[in-house]
Amino acid sequence: MFEIGRKYEISSLTNEKVKFINSLSQRKYRRETNLFVAEGVRICKEALENGWEIKYLLFDKSNKQNLIIENLINQALSLGSDVVGVTSDILTKISHKENPQNVLGVFVQRWSKLPKAINVETFVALECIRDPGNLGTILRTMDGVGATNCILLNECTDPFSYEAVRASMGAIFNVKVIASTNEKFFEWKKNNKISFIGTSLSNAVNYTKTDWKLPFVLLMGNEQNGLSNKVLNQCDQLIKMPMLGKSDSLNLAVSAGIALYESIRKNPK
Amino acid sequence: MFEIGRKYEISSLTNEKVKFINSLSQRKYRRETNLFVAEGVRICKEALENGWEIKYLLFDKSNKQNLIIENLINQALSLGSDVVGVTSDILTKISHKENPQNVLGVFVQRWSKLPKAINVETFVALECIRDPGNLGTILRTMDGVGATNCILLNECTDPFSYEAVRASMGAIFNVKVIASTNEKFFEWKKNNKISFIGTSLSNAVNYTKTDWKLPFVLLMGNEQNGLSNKVLNQCDQLIKMPMLGKSDSLNLAVSAGIALYESIRKNPK
Numbered sequence: 305m306f307e308i309g310r311k312y313e314i315s316s317l318t319n320e321k322v323k324f325i326n327s328l329s330q331r332k333y334r335r336e337t338n339l340f341v342a343e344g345v346r347i348c349k350e351a352l353e354n355g356w357e358i359k360y361l362l363f364d365k366s367n368k369q370n371l372i373i374e375n376l377i378n379q380a381l382s383l384g385s386d387v388v389g390v391t392s393d394i395l396t397k398i399s400h401k402e403n404p405q406n407v408l409g410v411f412v413q414r415w416s417k418l419p420k421a422i423n424v425e426t427f428v429a430l431e432c433i434r435d436p437g438n439l440g441t442i443l444r445t446m447d448g449v450g451a452t453n454c455i456l457l458n459e460c461t462d463p464f465s466y467e468a469v470r471a472s473m474g475a476i477f478n479v480k481v482i483a484s485t486n487e488k489f490f491e492w493k494k495n496n497k498i499s500f501i502g503t504s505l506s507n508a509v510n511y512t513k514t515d516w517k518l519p520f521v522l523l524m525g526n527e528q529n530g531l532s533n534k535v536l537n538q539c540d541q542l543i544k545m546p547m548l549g550k551s552d553s554l555n556l557a558v559s560a561g562i563a564l565y566e567s568i569r570k571n572p573k
Numbered sequence: 574m575f576e577i578g579r580k581y582e583i584s585s586l587t588n589e590k591v592k593f594i595n596s597l598s599q600r601k602y603r604r605e606t607n608l609f610v611a612e613g614v615r616i617c618k619e620a621l622e623n624g625w626e627i628k629y630l631l632f633d634k635s636n637k638q639n640l641i642i643e644n645l646i647n648q649a650l651s652l653g654s655d656v657v658g659v660t661s662d663i664l665t666k667i668s669h670k671e672n673p674q675n676v677l678g679v680f681v682q683r684w685s686k687l688p689k690a691i692n693v694e695t696f697v698a699l700e701c702i703r704d705p706g707n708l709g710t711i712l713r714t715m716d717g718v719g720a721t722n723c724i725l726l727n728e729c730t731d732p733f734s735y736e737a738v739r740a741s742m743g744a745i746f747n748v749k750v751i752a753s754t755n756e757k758f759f760e761w762k763k764n765n766k767i768s769f770i771g772t773s774l775s776n777a778v779n780y781t782k783t784d785w786k787l788p789f790v791l792l793m794g795n796e797q798n799g800l801s802n803k804v805l806n807q808c809d810q811l812i813k814m815p816m817l818g819k820s821d822s823l824n825l826a827v828s829a830g831i832a833l834y835e836s837i838r839k840n841p842k
Contacts, residue, residue, distance in 0.1 A: 350819070437706065441824045450817035471824070478819050512838060545834060548719035548842065550619070550747050554830065555710045555740070561827035562834045565814060569781060573817065 309384040311377070313365055315391050322390070325360060325410055326398050331462050338413045340464035341398065344405040345372055347474040351411055352376070354477045358385040360410040362398070365389030367406050376407065400466065413464050416480040418492045419453065426451035426567060427498070427521040429489065431535055433556065434527055436461045440471025441557035442524075447475035449564045450573075455482045455521070457489060457535070490538055493521075502531050502539035503559055505552065511543040511563055516570040522563055527556050578653040580646070582634055584660050591659070594629060594679055595667050600731050607682045609733035612668055614641055616743040617678040621645070623746045627654040629679040631667070634658030636675055645676065669735065682733050685749040687761045688722065695720035695836060696767070696790040698758065700804055702825065703796055705730045709740025710826035711793075716744035718833045719842075724751045724790070726758060726804070759807055762790075771800050771808035772828055774821065780812040780832055785839040791832055796825050 314322060327333040328341050339359060342351060349372070352358060361380040363373060377387050395404040428446055433439055439461050446454060454463070462468060463481045472479075484492075493500060501514060502523040523539060525531035536542070545554055545562055554562070583591060596602040597610050608628060611620060618641070621627060630649040632642060646656050664673040697715055702708055708730050715723060723732070731737065732750045741748075753761075762769060770783060771792040792808060794800030805811070814823055814831055823831070 441827060444820055444824055445827055447818035447820045448814065448816050448823050452818075473820060473822075473824075475818070475820055545717065546837065547717050548837065549716035549721075549744070551713055551716045551742060551744055553742075554714055554717050555742075555826065557824065558710060558714055558827055558830035561823065561831050565831045568815065568817065 309381065309386065311381060311387045311389075313389040314394065317393060317397055321360075321388070322394055322398065325362070328410065329398075329400060329466055331465065334413070334462065334464055339410050340413055340469065341408060341410055341466060342469050342476070343399055343408050345376060345407045347477070348407055348409040349376055350474045351409060351477045352379050352383065356414065356477055357412040358383055358409050359412065360386045360388060362388045362390050362395065362408045362410075364392050364395055364406040366392060373407060380409075414480075416453070416482045418455070418482055418484060418488065422496050422498060422519050424518040425453070426518065426564070427453045427455060428560065428564070429455040429457055429521050429523045430460055430525075431457040431523065431531055432526040433460050433524070435556070436465045436467035437471045438527065438555070438557045439463055440468040440473075440476070442560045443468075443472040443475040443479045443481075445557065445561045445564055447478050449568045451564065452478065453480050453482060455484055455489065457484055457486060486534055493538065499541070500539045501541045501543060501563075502536055503544065503563065504530060504536060504539075504542040505544060508542035508544035511545055511566050514541055514543050514566070516567040518571055520567070522560070522567070524556060524560055578650065578655065580650060580656045580658075582658040583663065586662060586666055590629075590657070591663055591667065594631070597679065598667075598669060598735055600734065603682070603731065603733055608679050609682055609738065610667065610677060610679055610735060611738050611745070612677045613674040614645060614676045616746070617676055618645055619743045620678060620680055620746045621648050621652070625683065625746055626681040627652055627678050628681065629655045629657060631657050631659050631664065631677045631679075633661050633664055633675040635661060642676060649678075683749075685722070685751045687724070687751055687753060687757065691765050691767060691788050693787040694722070695787065695833070696722045696724060697829065697833070698724040698726055698790050698792045699729055699794075700726040700792065700800055701795040702729050702793070704825070705734045705736035706740045707796065707824070707826045708732055709737040709742075709745070711829045712737075712741040712744040712748045712750075714826065714830045714833055716747050718837045720833065721747065722749050722751060724753055724758065726753055726755060755803055762807065768810070769808045770810045770812060770832075771805055772813065772832065773799060773805060773811040774813060777811035777813035780814055780835050783810055783812050783835070785836040787840055789836070791829070791836070793825060793829055
């Protein structure tokens with residue numbers, strides 16, 4: 305690894321650090337390093353305010369810096385991060401976007417555990433979901449309703465991928481992500497007497513008729529197949545949304561949004 | 574253009590028809606030809622059942638055909654479409670996906686006009702939205718609530734792009750899309766005395782307190798900037814969703830879903 309806590313510049317697309325950071329677009333390297341990339345001044349600022357550990361802060365050295373970026377640079381340096389002025393070509397390469405943000409941070413991933421004690425709160429559990437945009441959008445909606453624990457069951461898409469982080473619009477820094485197996489999750493349910501509310505196209509009641517009493521876990525399954533039978537069997541209630549047209553289902557993140565907003569309507573703060 | 578209504582095979586990636594169909598991934602060529610691509614047996618079947626005009630049906634000639642695909646082939650031939658057995662390489666090239674569907678149709682786009690007479694119904698108007706996934710997802714949700722007219726104001730992302738068609742999950746064949754300018758749209762409002770309900774982060778009331786009396790248009794704006802002032806000024810009501818966390822807004826398609834499902838709750842069928 306490289307030294308940290310210094311300010312310097314890089315202009316070459318083939319620089320080793322550029323290659324290293326660029327490799328974080330692959331899940332394999334994110335797993336090996338436990339790092340990930342987040343883009344944009346507002347989001348990097350929010351990450352630091354929430355105490356996330358930063359390793360690199362990259363900014364476009366050709367841009368005139370404004371006060372917000374200067375503050376961010378100073379904050380990152382004080383936290384021991386490398387702060388690197390780079391060309392816009394380098395930012396384009398790393399962000400895989402034609403119009404990249406002018407700031408990009410490399411942060412240490414944070415994975416939480418199933419909490420030992422639970423309060424009167426909302427959990428979301430996602431089983432084998434595949435689309436990073438859906439996952440990021442669900443994290444964003446969870447933040448919207450003040451739900452702070454997202455449980456990823458079995459093999460889900462990576463919440464720290466570029467696309468999931470982007471779609472979360474910073475919510476990845478506010479919502480805890482927890483990886484769990486079915487077995488641990490079912491055991492945790494038993495120990496905590498928490499209600500499981502699953503989505504299902506059959507044998508389900510209208511989401512407006514559901515008992516949304518807190519605490520509960522909203523469970524949603526894979527985009528193609530929904531929840532597995534193993535998980536469905538653990539649910540105390542199954543819910544669905546009315547489908548009045550020809551489609552038989554909604555987008556996963558849209559369903560999650562409708563259910564979560566129904567739950568806060570039934571549990572006003 | 575090419576002759577239609579015949580069944581034949583193509584194996585070369587550089588065949589002129591393959592190039593032609595592949596060019597439909599670009600908006601420019603979709604505009605010039607008024608054609609677009611939809612993938613998947615279920616979706617192509619639905620398109621034909623709804624009377625959409627098909628020009629080409631491509632299927633993977635190396636796969637053993639099942640009854641559903643055979644029926645689709647016969648139906649397309651009877652409608653005068655070219656039916657082309659191709660290699661999986663060709664399907665991969667045209668679909669821009671590693672695991673393409675085994676059937677792909679080239680259809681004629683359909684653009685509708687603002688209806689002269691309106692019923693007790695739900696319209697959605699989108700101003701300058703940019704993300705094809707959001708547009709497709711909103712069409713899918715509209716179908717879910719039985720809303721059949723989507724008005725695209727000014728320059729929106731193309732509803733007939735691969736990504737929008739995919740995200741719509743076939744709803745593009747059930748929901749009418751209408752392109753309009755602000756001026757025509759405002760004139761249409763005046764003539765039809767239809768209520769405009771816009772989403773806004775400020776000066777808005779909770780979506781659960783809104784008067785969802787039919788007919789109405791739900792108006793939503795660009796992902797970054799929301800509705801323009803011109804459009805906001807035409808709205809009879811402005812709505813918002815409560816935001817209980819740090820995020821200041823929801824994903825556009827999620828907001829649309831929450832609003833549309835609220836509207837059917839207030840207007841049970």
